[in-house]
Amino acid sequence: MEKTIGSVRQFLEANFLHFNAASLVDAAKGYEAHLEQGGKMLVSLAGAMSTAELGISLAEMIRQDKIAIISCTGANLEEDIMNLVAHSHYKRIPNYRDLTPQDELDLLNSKYNRVTDTCIPEEEAFRKIQVHIEKIWKDAEQAGERFFPHEYMYKLLLSGVLKDVYEIDPKNSWMLAAAEKNLPIVVPGWEDSTMGNIFASYVIKNELKSSTVKSGIEYMVWLADYYAKHAIDQGIGFFQIGGGIAGDFAMCVAPMLEQDLEMENIKKWRYYCQITDSTTSFGSYSGCIPNEKITWGKLDVDTPSYVIESDATIVAPLIFAYLLNR
Structure with a gap:
């Protein structure tokens, strides 16, 4: 049966x-x-959405200018590229709930790192990237240059050194789409990612200086400038996939500008949606309802707000397909 344009939208x-x-x-x-109405949209990515292959729909959202800026974890930053160059080596384990501790150790000894039902191949994924990113880091340091984590990844992708080892259609890599557009990205807490750990190891071995990669504080300073310039007219919306640092880091820039820098007439986030399976509980950020964010100066009283309590790996591609009129 021939697929009709907008069939997902019609079904939903x-x-x-x-x-x-x-x-x-x-x-x-x-x-x-x-x-x-002329607004811009920030999308935040928590969890392991890149390993869930959100890039299949997210890349096209980027190409069609339906996303202006991304806030993501270091894991999502690197795992999209890992999937790009090592897809055939991934191992899926549908019965992951039945694994014993010994089964898990066997996976580790086989150089597989498990994310729910999907195992990332260490040698083919991490190490294939490491040799190239190490050179980019060291070349930058030798030249006295400093860049953000995502900018180093952009350099890696745009250099073409990985092109011959792509294992998926490059149109399904959201990082490649972002690099080609030079899309703004902020990556809070990059240090806890695999590439962040690798970089830290070079610092410990005195092969690199920590200052060669710009810090989280510098990301916040950059984001403050970006937000102040773009939160005008219809303002910036916030589409949050999951919770955690990728969400709250970016969201708190609005109250920081108003409360800490005492800037007047700063618009709060002008749209808000969170896809979450975290329930509201004591002290939970990931599970708090949008109204709580009003008390922190993040959302306004009339900000259109939505919460979808479900699995982001199911919901996000459906929303993106809707917006892409697929």
Whole structure:
């Protein structure tokens, strides 16, 4: 049967009528309305969305200018590239719930790192990138240059050194799409990623200086300038996939500008949606409802807000397909 344009959108609008399903459609319509009115959108990526291959839909969202800026964990930054160059070596384990501690140790000894049902191949993924990124780091330091973590990854991708070892269609790599557009990215807590750990090891061995990679504070300073310049007219929306540092780091820039820098007439985030499976609990950021963010100066009282309590690996591609009219 031939696929019709907009078939996912038509299906969602016809079937997703109540509860979390309705929230999904409402959030997608709100996202679309925000863009149509001239607003920009920040997307934050927590968890292991790159290993979940969100790039299949996220890359096209970037190419179609439906995303203005991304905040993501270091894991999401690197794992998209790992999938790009080592896809055939990944191992899927559908019965991961049945693994014993010994099974897990066997995976480790086989140089597999498990993320739920998917095992990332250490040698083919991490090490294939490491040899090239090490040279880029050291060349920058020798030249007296400093860059953000994502800028080094952009240099890696745009250099073409990995092109001959791509194992998926490059159109499905969101990092490659972002690099080609020089899309702004902030990566809080990059140090806890695999590449961050590798970089730290070079610092410990006195092969690199820690200052060669710009810090999280520098990301925040950059983001403050970006937000102040772009949070005008319809402002910037916030589409949050999961919780954690990728979300809160970027979101707190609005109250920082208003409360700490005492800037007047700073717009708060003008759209908000979170996809989460974290329930509201004592002290939980990932599970807090949008109204709580009003008390912190992050959202305004009239900010259109949505929460979809579901699995982001299912929900995010559906919303992106809706927005892409697939």
